[in-house]
Amino acid sequence: xxxxxxxxxxxxxxxxxxxxxxxxxxxxxxxxxxxxxxxxxxxxxxxxxxxxxxxxxxxxxxxxxxxxxxxxxxxxxxxxxxxxxxxxxxxxxxxxxxxxxxxxxxxxxxxxxxxxxxxxxxxxxxxxxxxxxxxxxxxxxxxxxxxxxxxxxxxxxxxxxxxxxxxxxxxxxxxxxxxxxxxxxxxxxxxxxxxxxxxxxxxxxxxxxxxxxxxxxxxxxxxxxxxxxxxxxxxxxxxxxxxxxxxxxxxxxxxxxxxxxxxxxxxxxxxxxxxxxxxxxxxxxxxxxxxxxxxxxxxxxxxxxxxxxxxxxxxxx
Amino acid sequence: xxxxxxxxxxxxxxxxxxxxxxxxxxxxxxxxxxxxxxxxxxxxxxxxxxxxxxxxxxxxxxxxxxxxxxxxxxxxxxxxxxxxxxxxxxxxxxxxxxxxxxxxxxxxxxxxxxxxxxxxxxxxxxxxxxxxxxxxxxxxxxxxxxxxxxxxxxxxxxxxxxxxxxxxxxxxxxxxxxxxxxxxxxxxxxxxxxxxxxxxxxxxxxxxxxxxxxxxxxxxxxxxxxxxxxxxxxxxxxxxxxxxxxxxxxxxxxxxxxxxxxxxxxxxxxxxxxxxxxxxxxxxxxxxxxxxxxxxxxxxxxxxxxxxxxxxxxxxxxxxxxxxxxxxxxxxxxxxxxxxxxxxxxxxxxxxxxxxxxxxx
Numbered sequence: 179x180x181x182x183x184x185x186x187x188x189x190x191x192x193x194x195x196x197x198x199x200x201x202x203x204x205x206x207x208x209x210x211x212x213x214x215x216x217x218x219x220x221x222x223x224x225x226x227x228x229x230x231x232x233x234x235x236x237x238x239x240x241x242x243x244x245x246x247x248x249x250x251x252x253x254x255x256x257x258x259x260x261x262x263x264x265x266x267x268x269x270x271x272x273x274x275x276x277x278x279x280x281x282x283x284x285x286x287x288x289x290x291x292x293x294x295x296x297x298x299x300x301x302x303x304x305x306x307x308x309x310x311x312x313x314x315x316x317x318x319x320x321x322x323x324x325x326x327x328x329x330x331x332x333x334x335x336x337x338x339x340x341x342x343x344x345x346x347x348x349x350x351x352x353x354x355x356x357x358x359x360x361x362x363x364x365x366x367x368x369x370x371x372x373x374x375x376x377x378x379x380x381x382x383x384x385x386x387x388x389x390x391x392x393x394x395x396x397x398x399x400x401x402x403x404x405x406x407x408x409x410x411x412x413x414x415x416x417x418x419x420x421x422x423x424x425x426x427x428x429x430x431x432x433x434x435x436x437x438x439x440x441x442x443x444x445x446x447x448x449x450x451x452x453x454x455x456x457x458x459x460x461x462x463x464x465x466x467x468x469x470x471x472x473x474x475x476x477x478x479x480x481x482x483x484x485x486x487x488x489x490x491x492x493x494x495x
Numbered sequence: 496x497x498x499x500x501x502x503x504x505x506x507x508x509x510x511x512x513x514x515x516x517x518x519x520x521x522x523x524x525x526x527x528x529x530x531x532x533x534x535x536x537x538x539x540x541x542x543x544x545x546x547x548x549x550x551x552x553x554x555x556x557x558x559x560x561x562x563x564x565x566x567x568x569x570x571x572x573x574x575x576x577x578x579x580x581x582x583x584x585x586x587x588x589x590x591x592x593x594x595x596x597x598x599x600x601x602x603x604x605x606x607x608x609x610x611x612x613x614x615x616x617x618x619x620x621x622x623x624x625x626x627x628x629x630x631x632x633x634x635x636x637x638x639x640x641x642x643x644x645x646x647x648x649x650x651x652x653x654x655x656x657x658x659x660x661x662x663x664x665x666x667x668x669x670x671x672x673x674x675x676x677x678x679x680x681x682x683x684x685x686x687x688x689x690x691x692x693x694x695x696x697x698x699x700x701x702x703x704x705x706x707x708x709x710x711x712x713x714x715x716x717x718x719x720x721x722x723x724x725x726x727x728x729x730x731x732x733x734x735x736x737x738x739x740x741x742x743x744x745x746x747x748x749x750x751x752x753x754x755x756x757x758x759x760x761x762x763x764x765x766x767x768x769x770x771x772x773x774x775x776x777x778x779x780x781x782x783x784x785x786x787x788x789x790x791x792x793x794x795x796x797x798x799x800x801x802x803x804x805x806x807x808x809x810x811x812x813x814x815x816x817x818x819x820x821x822x823x824x825x826x827x828x829x830x831x832x833x834x835x836x837x838x839x840x841x842x843x844x845x846x847x848x849x850x851x852x853x854x855x856x
Contacts, residue, residue: 222695223666331783332542361541361722366766366779373776388695395768395777432700434725436767438748439852441728446700 182210183248183382184234184350190242191226191233203229205406205459206243211350216376216383218397218414220390220429226406227386231352234384235268248349266296269343273355275335279327285338286323289313292346308345315378316341316371333364337371344375352384357392369396390433394418399469402426405451407458412470422472422482424456425449502571503716504530504553504601504684509566511548513558520787522548524740526566529733530684530716537719537727537748539763540737543784546720549737550686553584554603555592572600572683599629602677606689608669612661618645618672619657625679644675647712649705667698671705678709685710688720703729724767728752733820736760739785739795745814746821753845755837756823758800765841778840794826802827802835 191204204226211217219227233240236252245253248267250260269292272278279288289309292298299305310320316337327335336356343351353372357365369392376383387393393400394414401411402425410423421427428449435441451458461473466483474482511523523545530536538546551557553568568584584596605611613621622641626632632640638657645653648671661669670690677685687706691699707730710717719730727734727748734751736744736759744757755761765778782799785791794800797807804826815828827835836842 222697333783362724362763363541363766363780364783366768366777370776370779390696391768429697432696434696434700434723434729435848435851436724436728436752436764437848437851438728438731438752440848440855441725443855446697446704448701449697 183213184211185246188243191229192241203406207408209401211382214380215398216385216396218385218393218400220393221403225403227403228354231354231386235270266346267349269346269348270352271339271343271356274359275339281327285325289342289345312341312345332360336368350382354386410472416470500531502529503532505569507567510564512562514560518788522740526742532716533714534732535717535730536733537731538735541784544737545740546737598625599680600682601684602682603686604673604677604690607693608673611673614661617658622676622679629680648675666694670702684716686718744823750821756817757825758802759796761837761841
């Protein structure tokens, strides 16, 4: 495999609340993202998935660990050249298209802000051309450039957010719950758009979401987060067909199926960390085969992998 | 099944428009919904299709610029003396509606538990509020009942939590409190407006199971307003698919999910990826919902409908009957219409869904 575009090693992000109390939002998470692929991060709210995205793009200063992007360390103090590279080559799409666009700016200026800051245009005309081309690419028309965000619907606003991220021709886009606030049919439009753009430009996505069916649809590899630990990771086939960790199982069982007869008979598997007797801090990474890894102690790993084989046998008979 | 049970809420030919600066928006254009005792009806549609407005009309919560042009919302209940009464909620004076219907007989769970609770009041007080108002309960009785409700909705340590403020609870807990408040006056009907949209999947499943459980225990009738078909599949008995202020397809949940007839329902079902979707592209309904400032000519969905017929541009389709409970408003069901089948991908998916069911039987 080629060199990873983004290498996250043992990332830690703590927020000290008071002298005696620190929120440990991310506790030693490691994963890689390769050029042109989509990595999905899933987990419930409070599991630290947004924090990871924000630490990587340096909206927070990581407490510990190492993040390497494009071959350069971006987790500690950065020199100007590295920071410029980071600000250009990594972009973010935010969750709420209502709140993430400046209501007092025209769409052209929202999209062109990155160009202005990094002086990525030759003339005014060139800037306008780049913006209208970007608008066309995300399925809006160039006339929309002179409008304000409030004149758009939710789906269109999210397209503006995508255009703003992509005009810098980034290598990695962090999409933080970028479709959660949209209607089902609009979600499909935005996801298709993101896939098309990926094919065209070859950028990689870090796709953060809690909607597992959408994550499965868009991602190549998936990481499951819980309480700041990466409890399971692997390709989407590995995670969905053979979940090992009880949290992943519970998460998968909670996905609603658009199938009433099945849905009425099915009960979701409950999982409560406090009573499960699992201590994430003691676990180490165990390989299940392929790219599939799970966080567990040796004893837990044995217990989780064995019954699944028994179940396979039961299903066979 | 519907004949045996009694209709409790009957929305007839509801028609509502809003006056705005840009002109009159005809948001609801003749909606009929039946709700029988103990059953669950889900209203599905995109944002702007008018699903929330319909229910707000039933609660008397319409904004001041709304006008009800026609229609009635008949609500049947048994009063204190045990006599059966039927009232038109649209004709009741606001005061009577507030004092006797809202909260007491018809309760609502709102979308966002962050904004629907009062941050300056303990949750216990908020739960008891309705009991003081509607039931004239003593403080002790109300407190006992509130703790009972907190236990019912699955909040551990109810006695301690009673004195908590909303910010001390997580999102899922807060939504449980909202449900407890809605149940505090023993309503007949519970209206849930996107109750789980703001929550994540694991908690969503638990909240839905909780509502279903309570529904069985208290013989509630529930109306869900949602755009999530997964939720609908889990909870609903009957489904109304709404588009541009009209019901375009109605049927029981199996009919809608296994034999959908309206192209819009096809679109909604295809747009939602299931776990077996491997297609390169997700199906998405092209275009966006019509602007109801301008009354659409003919079928409102025609512009986005790949299966539109010539007649769709001219005349609005009536509801064609498919089975005893299943109706759809599309010209495709007219006897003279060309035979058009649903898209192949969806056909394959429904086939997979039916196979999956067999595994469970």
